[in-house]
Amino acid sequence: MIPSTPPLTVAPSSELAEVVFDDEMEQAVKALLARYPTTQAALLPLLWLCQDRWGWISPGVMEAVAARLALAPAYVEGVVTFYTMYQRQPPGRYLLQVCTTLSCQLCGTGALVEHLKEKLGIDFGQTTTDGRFTLLDVQCLGACGEGPVIQINNDYYTRLDIQQLDQLLDRLE
Amino acid sequence: MEPILLRARGTPSSRTLASYLEAGGYQALGKALEMTPSDVIAEVRASGLRGRGGAGFPTGVKWGFVPKDNPRPKYLICNADESEPGTFKDRELIHVDPHMVIEGIAIASYAIGANTAYIYIRGEFATEARYLEEALSEAHRRKVLGSNILGSGFDLDIYVHRGAGAYICGEETALIESIEGKRGLPRLKPPFPAVVGLFGCPTVVNNVETLACVPHIIARGARWFADIGTEKSTGPKLFSVSGHVNKPGVYEVPLGTPFNTIIDDLCGGIPGGRALKAFIPGGSSAPVMTADKVTTPCDFESVAAAGSMLGSGGLIVMDETVDMVWALENLLTFYAHESCGQCTPCREGSDWALDVVRRIRRGRGRPSDIDTLLRIARFASQGMTICPLGDAFCEPLRSFVTNFRGEFEAAIDRAEPLSPTKTPILPVRSGRGLFGI
Numbered sequence: 264m265i266p267s268t269p270p271l272t273v274a275p276s277s278e279l280a281e282v283v284f285d286d287e288m289e290q291a292v293k294a295l296l297a298r299y300p301t302t303q304a305a306l307l308p309l310l311w312l313c314q315d316r317w318g319w320i321s322p323g324v325m326e327a328v329a330a331r332l333a334l335a336p337a338y339v340e341g342v343v344t345f346y347t348m349y350q351r352q353p354p355g356r357y358l359l360q361v362c363t364t365l366s367c368q369l370c371g372t373g374a375l376v377e378h379l380k381e382k383l384g385i386d387f388g389q390t391t392t393d394g395r396f397t398l399l400d401v402q403c404l405g406a407c408g409e410g411p412v413i414q415i416n417n418d419y420y421t422r423l424d425i426q427q428l429d430q431l432l433d434r435l436e
Numbered sequence: 437m438e439p440i441l442l443r444a445r446g447t448p449s450s451r452t453l454a455s456y457l458e459a460g461g462y463q464a465l466g467k468a469l470e471m472t473p474s475d476v477i478a479e480v481r482a483s484g485l486r487g488r489g490g491a492g493f494p495t496g497v498k499w500g501f502v503p504k505d506n507p508r509p510k511y512l513i514c515n516a517d518e519s520e521p522g523t524f525k526d527r528e529l530i531h532v533d534p535h536m537v538i539e540g541i542a543i544a545s546y547a548i549g550a551n552t553a554y555i556y557i558r559g560e561f562a563t564e565a566r567y568l569e570e571a572l573s574e575a576h577r578r579k580v581l582g583s584n585i586l587g588s589g590f591d592l593d594i595y596v597h598r599g600a601g602a603y604i605c606g607e608e609t610a611l612i613e614s615i616e617g618k619r620g621l622p623r624l625k626p627p628f629p630a631v632v633g634l635f636g637c638p639t640v641v642n643n644v645e646t647l648a649c650v651p652h653i654i655a656r657g658a659r660w661f662a663d664i665g666t667e668k669s670t671g672p673k674l675f676s677v678s679g680h681v682n683k684p685g686v687y688e689v690p691l692g693t694p695f696n697t698i699i700d701d702l703c704g705g706i707p708g709g710r711a712l713k714a715f716i717p718g719g720s721s722a723p724v725m726t727a728d729k730v731t732t733p734c735d736f737e738s739v740a741a742a743g744s745m746l747g748s749g750g751l752i753v754m755d756e757t758v759d760m761v762w763a764l765e766n767l768l769t770f771y772a773h774e775s776c777g778q779c780t781p782c783r784e785g786s787d788w789a790l791d792v793v794r795r796i797r798r799g800r801g802r803p804s805d806i807d808t809l810l811r812i813a814r815f816a817s818q819g820m821t822i823c824p825l826g827d828a829f830c831e832p833l834r835s836f837v838t839n840f841r842g843e844f845e846a847a848i849d850r851a852e853p854l855s856p857t858k859t860p861i862l863p864v865r866s867g868r869g870l871f872g873i
Contacts, residue, residue, distance in 0.1 A: 332617075403770065
């Protein structure tokens with residue numbers, strides 16, 4: 264039995280136009296700031312907090328983060344766009360990230376990708392119309408001995424064949 | 437060889453502090469705290485331990501570069517970015533025995549005089565980051581971390597810092613930038629991080645596996661460690677084996693073990709009885725080696741003498757069915773994607789090389805393409821870029837084309853003539869390519 268992954272909480276764009284950190288968030292920011300001698304160093308972890316909470320990093324989130332850390336919004340956007348894991352569009356509830364680097368390809372990722380694209384009716388970088396799945400091609404996930412590797416939200420699924428993948432996807436609502 | 441770094445593999449609850457203490461854990465830290473920091477550095481230097489992240493630089497020597505008279509705080513960073521394709525040993529260590537890594541961090545921090553350490557872990561390793569957080573909070577609760585550790589007067593806090601998807605952040609100065617809350621663009625060296633590193637302060641960056649070796653060196657002595665492996669490549673080494681083998685995974689062997697022992701005896705050989713065609717010994721940035729080199733001993737010197745690099749020990753095995761033009765296209769896709777864009781030779785060179793290989797694969801190659809590829813491999817490597825990413829894509833490029841030149845020539849011979857409308861157009865980054873393909 265393959266374990267299952269909880270869905271992402273994805274806030275709609277309308278909710279993230281303007282963002283105010285509540286007390287819980289503020290507590291978490293304070294705890295982060297205590298780890299570093301500069302406020303700027305809390306940028307990546309704070310962006311992670313935001314993405315864990317809202318599912319993606321909207322321009323409104325970037326502005327709120329910038330204001331809290333006394334940085335320019337353009338600077339924050341520069342950092343967000345450098346890293347591939349910060350989502351700048353609302354993703355589906357399940358982010359299917361397929362490793363396409365050499366070792367996984369040697370172990371049959373190609374067939375899984377073809378199957379996924381056909382089953383979901385989307386290409387890499389797209390989201391299904393029901394908002395359930397977003398399909399991404401990613402570079403090496405660092406689990407090359409267990410290829411093919413697919414990361415779904417925070418969880419790694421390894422050595423999947425097409426049948427297991429289908430069973431898994433069917434259980435992700 | 438008795439397992440050392442992976443001794444707890446298979447033990448239930450091996451990630452817990454109780455399990456680690458039962459195996460003698462944190463005794464080395466107690467022993468180190470009774471030594472002077474310089475004695476700890478001397479012991480690690482005498483062990484011959486060399487960095488396991490890829491460069492193979494002597495760890496004790498690196499620690500010794502930290503200036504003792506510098507009044508600023510010092511930092512220790514554990515590099516758990518593990519993003520070199522073919523490498524997954526640090527993930528295994530964190531899964532099996534996070535406290536071993538933490539004890540290594542604590543001893544290294546004491547040796548260089550750091551009271552704060554960061555573990556920089558790649559963003560995708562969310563589960564592993566949680567394992568480390570759990571182990572750290574357990575260590576704090578039991579007072580093996582925090583203030584006045586084991587009554588020694590030495591204070592240490594360790595924090596986990598997650599990356600967010602960038603191969604380049606495994607390079608130590610890009611990693612430092614990333615912790616500081618910046619884009620991960622590598623810095624020029626000198627100054628080296630040991631003098632001007634994190635937040636402008638003296639900093640040592642060590643790989644996870646390197647740090648996991650440290651408690652064993654302190655507990656059992658430099659001599660014991662140096663007796664494992666070869667004269668200049670001492671100790672045990674984790675090899676991540678992937679690709680065409682029956683039993684891929686992480687294997688711990690003494691440095692100097694021949695590659696065919698790892699592939700055939702430990703990994704059960706190649707599936708279907710097919711023949712070995714090539715292998716990459718040290719992560720995808722290491723030059724590819726041909727099957728006739730498979731008896732090369734896996735130590736830093738022997739692999740270098742055979743024309744490649746031991747690197748991180750990420751062993752990618754390819755059987756006779758693999759199209760080497762395809763394999764190179766795959767690797768160049770990786771590097772073109774991961775170049776940070778700071779240096780022109782790397783940013784442009786990785787994309788141009790990818791485009792040329794793509795057009796060869798699509799039947800539009802030209803006889804001059806082989807020279808073009810080898811020229812790019814010269815143009816972006818050996819000191820032409822700030823960090824080693826230039827070399828990291830040029831080495832596979834050069835070695836694939838040189839070692840498997842016949843396959844590239846055959847692919848070019850199959851090419852259809854170029855129509856006038858398919859001649860070069862404006863450079864376009866990624867996707868479409870430079871040549872209208």
